[in-house]
Amino acid sequence: MKIHYFDHAATTPMHPSVASAMLELMQGPGGNSSSMHALGRAAKHQLNRARDSVSAALGCKPAELLFTSGGTESDNAALIGAARAQRKRGRSHIITSAGEHHAVLQTCEWLAKEEGYSLTVLPLERDGRTSPELVQAAITPETGLISIMHGNNEVGTLQPIEEIGQIAKASGAIFHVDAVQTLSSMKFRLHELPVDLMSFSAHKINGPQGVGALYVANGTLIESIQHGGSQERKRRAGTENIAGIAGFAAAIDICVNERENKQPFMDKLRKRWIELLQTHVEVPIIINGSEHHYLPHIVNISFIGVDTETMLMNLDMEGIAAASGSACTSGALERSHVLRAMDLPQEQIQSAVRFSFGLGNTLEELEDAALKVGTIVRRIRNNY
Numbered sequence: 001m002k003i004h005y006f007d008h009a010a011t012t013p014m015h016p017s018v019a020s021a022m023l024e025l026m027q028g029p030g031g032n033s034s035s036m037h038a039l040g041r042a043a044k045h046q047l048n049r050a051r052d053s054v055s056a057a058l059g060c061k062p063a064e065l066l067f068t069s070g071g072t073e074s075d076n077a078a079l080i081g082a083a084r085a086q087r088k089r090g091r092s093h094i095i096t097s098a099g100e101h102h103a104v105l106q107t108c109e110w111l112a113k114e115e116g117y118s119l120t121v122l123p124l125e126r127d128g129r130t131s132p133e134l135v136q137a138a139i140t141p142e143t144g145l146i147s148i149m150h151g152n153n154e155v156g157t158l159q160p161i162e163e164i165g166q167i168a169k170a171s172g173a174i175f176h177v178d179a180v181q182t183l184s185s186m187k188f189r190l191h192e193l194p195v196d197l198m199s200f201s202a203h204k205i206n207g208p209q210g211v212g213a214l215y216v217a218n219g220t221l222i223e224s225i226q227h228g229g230s231q232e233r234k235r236r237a238g239t240e241n242i243a244g245i246a247g248f249a250a251a252i253d254i255c256v257n258e259r260e261n262k263q264p265f266m267d268k269l270r271k272r273w274i275e276l277l278q279t280h281v282e283v284p285i286i287i288n289g290s291e292h293h294y295l296p297h298i299v300n301i302s303f304i305g306v307d308t309e310t311m312l313m314n315l316d317m318e319g320i321a322a323a324s325g326s327a328c329t330s331g332a333l334e335r336s337h338v339l340r341a342m343d344l345p346q347e348q349i350q351s352a353v354r355f356s357f358g359l360g361n362t363l364e365e366l367e368d369a370a371l372k373v374g375t376i377v378r379r380i381r382n383n384y
């Protein structure tokens with residue numbers, strides 16, 4: 001059976017050149033970058049090379065980038081580290097939005113519950129955007145940290161981070177942005193953005209799983225949440241994953257070189273997919289998210305009257321991989337917290353499926369997949 005992988009927002013297949021770059025290092029002599037001997041120095045050289053390359057691609061200085069184990073760790077390190085540093089300056093109020101990835105939302109909730117920070121969680125607008133006016137209105141003299149994502153992983157909506165960043169700057173709060181989903185399609189010049197901390201993950205850009213990065217703008221104070229080593233300028237203790245980091249660097253190089261062609265192609269796939277579903281599916285379909293501000297590789301669609309879980313199971317049986325939202329919640333029957341934050345009608349929330357495109361997808365395969373979705377919907381509606 002032909003597999004249609006439409007779940008690139010959950011994870012992406014590794015690019016063959018990334019795998020080769022990593023394999024070469026993994027089959028090499030190894031070496032700990034903290035060791036003084038030749039093998040240690042060689043590992044350190046690989047690490048520096050990767051840091052130079054990733055920071056050049058992101059438009060920041062190498063010293064402003066620390067490597068982590070992925071988006072979740074970057075978010076945790078940024079939020080806990082900045083919150084603790086800001087509290088020492090008398091600022092213990094945090095602002096975030098109800099549509100953030102759980103790596104942000106649950107970390108903020110944990111900070112509030114376990115460490116006594118006050119927390120404002122802003123609702124989303126109907127199109128998934130966070131209103132800069134609401135951010136402005138929520139700010140108090142105690143606000144130390146604002147965290148708003150760049151592109152939403154469930155509906156693909158892009159947030160007005162430049163506007164929110166200016167508001168944060170004017171208030172003296174640290175601004176953190178989770179950019180895990182946007183790296184594959186957006187151009188970053190970090191020094192031109194009013195952002196203090198930004199999280200990235202390699203496996204969303206055809207790099208390895210378990211590797212990420214956190215941008216810490218020069219002068220931003222964060223406390224380390226890991227102890228026991230002086231790696232990453234004492235901001236992230238622990239032996240670095242050299243092969244993984246080199247894989248991240250290889251992936252970001254490919255991403256930057258191909259972005260100009262890839263982004264319009266992703267948009268073409270997205271638009272064609274919507275068109276085909278409108279033709280082949282006999283229930284009303286609604287696109288959840290913003291009509292104008294969206295990531296080209298993600299589309300969230302409600303098939304009115306068809307329950308999400310039933311749909312996902314049937315899609316899976318036909319070899320179509322899609323999702324109900326973030327990977328962490330799709331195993332459970334819990335309805336998407338993002339769609340709830342957008343205050344969508346129940347029938348839209350209960351029938352929403354996320355399709356996300358990437359490396360390997362073709363316009364031709366969409367035709368076959370859409371026919372299958374049409375058949376599935378007919379089957380579910382007619383109970384056979």
Ligand SMILES: Cc1ncc(COP(=O)(O)O)c(C=O)c1O
Pocket residue numbers: 009010069070071072073075101103149151152153178179180181201202203210211212326327
């Ligand atoms: C927006 C966003 N933030 C954070 C994460 C977590 O990243 P990782 O899987 O690298 O821990 C994800 C993963 O789906 C994501 O989509």
